[in-house]
Amino acid sequence: MSDFEPKVVAFVCNWCTYAGADLTGTSRIKYATNVKIIRFPCTGRIDFMLLLKAFANGADGIIVSGCHPNDCHYTSGNFHAKRRWIMFKELMDFMGIDMNRVTFSWVSAAEGARWAEVVNTTVARVRELGPYVSYKEMVNKSVEEEVKNE
Amino acid sequence: METTRKLIRKQSLEKLYKLLSETRKIYAPVIAADKQVEYKYNPAFSDITFDHIRSTLSAKNVVFPKVENLFTFTNSKTESTINDIDLNKIPEVILWGAHPCDNAAFDILRSIFCWDITDEFFSKRLEKLVVIGLSCHQSDDYCFCTSVGLAPESSKGSDILLSRLQNGDYHAQILTEKGNSILNMAGELFEPVSAEKELITEVKGKFSHEQVTEKLKTAFENPFWVENSLRCIGCGACAYVCPTCACFDIQDETKGKNGKRYRSWDSCGFGLFTLHTSGHNPREVQSQRWRQRIMHKFSYMPERNESLGCVGCGRCSSGCPVDMNIAEQLEALQKI
Amino acid sequence: MNNLVARAKELLNSNSVQVVIGYETGPTGVARPAFITNSEKADRLIYDERCVQNLAVYLTKHEVRKLGKAAIVATLPVMRSIMMLISEQQIIGENLVVLGISSEGNLLDIADIRVMQGIIEKSDLSNPPEYRELLAALNKMSPEEKFAYWQKELSKCIKCYACRQACPMCYCTRCTVEVNQPQWIPVQANTHGNMEWHILRAMHLAGRCISCGECGRSCPVGIPCHLLTMHLTDKVFNYFKVYAGTSDKMSSVMSTYEPNDKESFII
Numbered sequence: 001m002s003d004f005e006p007k008v009v010a011f012v013c014n015w016c017t018y019a020g021a022d023l024t025g026t027s028r029i030k031y032a033t034n035v036k037i038i039r040f041p042c043t044g045r046i047d048f049m050l051l052l053k054a055f056a057n058g059a060d061g062i063i064v065s066g067c068h069p070n071d072c073h074y075t076s077g078n079f080h081a082k083r084r085w086i087m088f089k090e091l092m093d094f095m096g097i098d099m100n101r102v103t104f105s106w107v108s109a110a111e112g113a114r115w116a117e118v119v120n121t122t123v124a125r126v127r128e129l130g131p132y133v134s135y136k137e138m139v140n141k142s143v144e145e146e147v148k149n150e
Numbered sequence: 151m152e153t154t155r156k157l158i159r160k161q162s163l164e165k166l167y168k169l170l171s172e173t174r175k176i177y178a179p180v181i182a183a184d185k186q187v188e189y190k191y192n193p194a195f196s197d198i199t200f201d202h203i204r205s206t207l208s209a210k211n212v213v214f215p216k217v218e219n220l221f222t223f224t225n226s227k228t229e230s231t232i233n234d235i236d237l238n239k240i241p242e243v244i245l246w247g248a249h250p251c252d253n254a255a256f257d258i259l260r261s262i263f264c265w266d267i268t269d270e271f272f273s274k275r276l277e278k279l280v281v282i283g284l285s286c287h288q289s290d291d292y293c294f295c296t297s298v299g300l301a302p303e304s305s306k307g308s309d310i311l312l313s314r315l316q317n318g319d320y321h322a323q324i325l326t327e328k329g330n331s332i333l334n335m336a337g338e339l340f341e342p343v344s345a346e347k348e349l350i351t352e353v354k355g356k357f358s359h360e361q362v363t364e365k366l367k368t369a370f371e372n373p374f375w376v377e378n379s380l381r382c383i384g385c386g387a388c389a390y391v392c393p394t395c396a397c398f399d400i401q402d403e404t405k406g407k408n409g410k411r412y413r414s415w416d417s418c419g420f421g422l423f424t425l426h427t428s429g430h431n432p433r434e435v436q437s438q439r440w441r442q443r444i445m446h447k448f449s450y451m452p453e454r455n456e457s458l459g460c461v462g463c464g465r466c467s468s469g470c471p472v473d474m475n476i477a478e479q480l481e482a483l484q485k486i
Numbered sequence: 487m488n489n490l491v492a493r494a495k496e497l498l499n500s501n502s503v504q505v506v507i508g509y510e511t512g513p514t515g516v517a518r519p520a521f522i523t524n525s526e527k528a529d530r531l532i533y534d535e536r537c538v539q540n541l542a543v544y545l546t547k548h549e550v551r552k553l554g555k556a557a558i559v560a561t562l563p564v565m566r567s568i569m570m571l572i573s574e575q576q577i578i579g580e581n582l583v584v585l586g587i588s589s590e591g592n593l594l595d596i597a598d599i600r601v602m603q604g605i606i607e608k609s610d611l612s613n614p615p616e617y618r619e620l621l622a623a624l625n626k627m628s629p630e631e632k633f634a635y636w637q638k639e640l641s642k643c644i645k646c647y648a649c650r651q652a653c654p655m656c657y658c659t660r661c662t663v664e665v666n667q668p669q670w671i672p673v674q675a676n677t678h679g680n681m682e683w684h685i686l687r688a689m690h691l692a693g694r695c696i697s698c699g700e701c702g703r704s705c706p707v708g709i710p711c712h713l714l715t716m717h718l719t720d721k722v723f724n725y726f727k728v729y730a731g732t733s734d735k736m737s738s739v740m741s742t743y744e745p746n747d748k749e750s751f752i753i
Contacts, residue, residue: 048689049670052682057405069745079743083726086749087692087740090721091685091714094624096632104752118753134630138637142676184708188642206707207644216644217674291514380550381519383543385648387706401673414674417646422664435549471648471704472539473518 006126008035008061009054010119011046013077016067016108023112031116032123035063042066044077048088051102055135061101061126063118068106078106097135101126153305154324154333156340158312163320166339167195170244170332174280177212178246179205191243198247200314203288204463208393209252212245213275214259214415216390220271220400222410237274247284251295251463253307255393256281261455262396280328283308287349292464294477296353300461303350315346357481359448359458365483366449370441374486378479379440381472386417388443388466388474394459397423418442444479489593490559491531493585497557498525503583504554507544509537519544523553533559533587540698542567542654545577557583562609563698565602566731567654570694572599573734576657599734611729613697613716621713621720636681642707643680645673649701649711650687655694662686688714693722693739696731725749 012018018039024031040046043066054062064085072078085104092099103122107115158166170176171192180190180197187205189212190197222233245253256276263269286293286302295301305311309329312320321343324333333340389395399416402409416423419440424433433439447459460476467475494506510520510530517536521544522528542564544550560568565586571577579599586594586605596602613621624632647663650656663671663683671686672679687701688711695715702712723729725748726739 049682049686052685056678056682076743079745079747080741082747082749082752083740083743084689085752086725086747087718087721088689089751091688091692091718093629094632094714094717095636095681095685096627096629096634098629099751106752134633138633138681139678142678186708188707217676376549380521380544380547383547383648383651383704385651385704386644386646387648387704390644390646391706399673401669403669403672412674415644420647421659436547437549467514469706471652471706473512473514473516475513478513 004127004131006034006060006123006131007058008032008063008119008123008126009059010035010037010063010065011040011050011054012037012063012107013043013046013066013073014039014041015073016071016106017065017115019109020107020111020115023109024115025112027112029113029116031119034123034126035119042072042074042077043081044072044074046081048084051088055097055132056139058136060129060132061103061122063103063105063122065103065105065107065115065118068108071108098129098132101129101132151326151330154330155343156322156324156333157315157343158320158322158340160318160320162339164195166332166336167198167246169336169339174242174244176244176246177209179248200247200284201288203286203290203293204249204251204465204468206465206469207391208255208463208465209245209248210255210259210393210395212243213256213272213279214263214396214398217412217414218271220411220413222408225404225407225409235271237270240271240274240278242278242280243275245279245281247312248281249286249463250283250300250302250304250306250308250311251293251461252393253281253283254300254304254461255463256307258394258451258455258457258459258461259396261451261457262394265455280332281308281310282329282332283311285311285313285348286351286353287314289351289353290464290468292468292475292477293353293462294356294464295462297356297477297480298359298458298460298462302353303348313348313350315344315348317346319344319346321348353462356477357484359460359480361484362448362480363452363458365486366445369483369486370445372486374483375441376437378482379437379474382419382436382440382474383472384419384421384436384439385471386415386419387469387471388476389417389419390415391465391469393461393463393465394447418446440474444476444483448480490533490585491528493593494522494528494531494557495525497583498522498528502555503557505550506531506557506559506585507541507550508559508585509533509539509541511536521550521553531559533591535591537561538703540564540567540652540654540700542571543652543700545571545582545654546657555581555583557585559585559587560596561587562589562606563696563700565606566611566696566729567698569599569603569606569731569734570655570696570738571657573731573736574694574738579734603733606732611697611732612723613719614699617697617699617713617716620710621717624713624717637677639709639711640680640684641677642709643675643683644707645675645680645683646706648704648706649684649709652700652704653691654698654700655691655696656687662690684709684711684714687711688718691715692718693726693728694730695719696729 187202263272309326398413451459506522508531584596586596699712
């Protein structure tokens with residue numbers, strides 16, 4: 001699996017992590033190119049279904065990141081998000097969906113170097129875990145289920 | 151075709167199964183780990199049940215799968231290419247050990263799917279289907295086949311109908327050309343009939359479907375519907391377990407440039423079923439949906455399709471989370 | 487349950503309520519919901535161990551509401567559902583007569599919401615014992631085993647949505663599965679789409695599920711989908727020390743927060 005390049009999707013908030021990732025770039029800090037960043041108004045907007053859709057569409061790893069607690073642009077979006085992630089993670093663990101592939105983090109607009117580190121550690125961990133075969137197999141098998149009568 | 155009667159020994163059934171499974175797929179009922187009876191493709195013979203009263207889902211999936219791809223498409227900047235499904239790929243299937251109610255349902259489904267325009271998918275699947283039925287030696291309170299013109303030993307819809315004998319062997323009625331081809335193929339497994347008694351259960355009549363149909367003609371505005379559907383919670387279980395419910399939804403699903411159009415089971419019990427884009431819903435409340443379900447099966451279908459839309463299998467009632475017992479309601483309807 | 491019948495008759499005769507929502511015996515011997523609008527029919531009412539369905543689901547049903555003021559036969563899960571429905575402003579407590587049933591099966595005298603709250607607070611609110619064994623067994627499995635288990639179970643789902651319809655907390659007139667721009671959950675029933683649906687359902691019930699088990703009981707193909715929400719009920723208590731349906735004033739766990747909520751996985 002040496003040529004495996006993990007696909008990582010990052011769901012980030014506009015005000016902190018997205019700006020932080022911008023700073024990573026303007027600071028000329030190099031980091032793994034495996035990540036595709038999707039910008040949201042707030043972590044409170046990041047529906048858990050989006051994470052499932054990312055896995056279903058071939059992501060091997062996911063990063064969800066926003067403002068540090070008390071720094072939310074909308075005051076409480078990240079606090080709500082935190083509760084949601086706590087429950088989501090528990091449910092995923094209960095169903096055997098691999099949460100080692102998901103990084104939840106707080107990265108502020110000033111933490112350009114930290115963003116690089118979050119991405120690099122996530123990519124390294126997912127590289128270690130390999131492609132998310134079992135989830136992809138389930139998705140593909142579901143397509144086959146439909147045509148099994150043929 | 152004239153019916154041929156034969157005997158098939160218990161031991162020969164397995165040989166027949168093996169022989170048939172060499173060339174065709176077999177769809178047969180098995181008892182799952184959670185004790186539910188479900189139909190499976192090509193199960194091991196030893197897993198097949200010959201003693202179930204009813205499977206949780208009917209056998210309709212074999213001709214009307216819960217998801218059927220209608221075509222696939224590819225979009226480019228300027229045009230879309232549509233690729234038809236190769237109907238010739240639909241395999242020959244043997245439905246094994248389904249009860250008379252399930253088998254009688256195929257004709258009813260045909261009356262819907264081939265009413266004006268022949269549904270290619272359905273009719274191809276039906277054409278490739280051979281039904282080896284099994285008459286019922288057991289029944290329960292939910293069964294009411296005798297009230298809808300059928301019986302535990304009805305041969306309607308079967309190509310071969312097996313009936314259990316007291317000693318465990320089976321009588322086989324070979325009813326159609328399709329059935330005959332199996333007889334010709336495995337002639338040595340069939341013997342002359344014996345004098346042994348056939349085990350057939352008794353299913354009590356509960357109502358007269360002719361009278362129900364007559365009553366329904368004037369029952370549209372009757373308060374019966376509201377009174378008797380209060381406990382209906384509006385799920386689709388009754389329609390999905392029903393062998394004759396044929397409603398489906400059509401969806402397009404696209405991923406990148408490629409997509410497919412498929413149909414999947416739908417239910418008139420759902421509020422969304424009749425919701426218009428405008429927001430108007432002609433069947434706004436559950437009583438109207440429940441009325442539709444009964445009316446469709448016992449009034450509209452006899453009138454338009456010349457067949458009753460019910461085979462009395464009792465699945466809708468046994469599978470209902472709130473005991474909406476259809477036979478009980480029809481009995482009551484007959485009396486209004 | 488003579489005093490239940492007597493109480494129902496009294497309520498109907500005095501026109502204090504227009505309908506009593508309770509249980510009756512169906513023709514095959516199963517207990518099922520009954521709607522008694524006339525005291526002459528109140529003798530049909532029963533209460534015994536067969537009466538397990540959560541009747542609170544009917545309190546938000548349009549046609550039942552139209553009957554007028556209701557009295558409802560309420561075991562603990564039903565009482566908790568009523569609390570949830572009041573706290574989520576779906577029903578008005580004053581418009582409802584609660585015919586409470588104790589865990590021993592006796593009729594309770596519930597004069598108002600506070601009395602009901604007192605009864606709920608004194609009860610064991612964790613997941614009922616009959617579900618704990620399977621929950622524990624599942625928790626002990628490896629992630630691979632869990633994933634295989636749920637794939638197998640959820641592959642059976644036919645998307646009849648009985649789990650949703652039977653749930654008193656699933657009262658939305660438009661469910662997320664019905665949103666089709668974009669289509670969140672595939673319409674067809676296949677393992678992957680079914681899994682997405684059941685995850686969505688469980689997440690939307692996190693902190694709101696009152697552990698009645700109705701979703702699993704109503705499933706025609708026998709998927710133990712109640713374990714998903716019950717597991718989250720356990721976890722909600724672990725993290726936030728609350729059980730759903732204990733007060734008419736509480737906001738649900740997922741629609742509120744504490745700045746010092748503890749977790750250990752966010753870096």
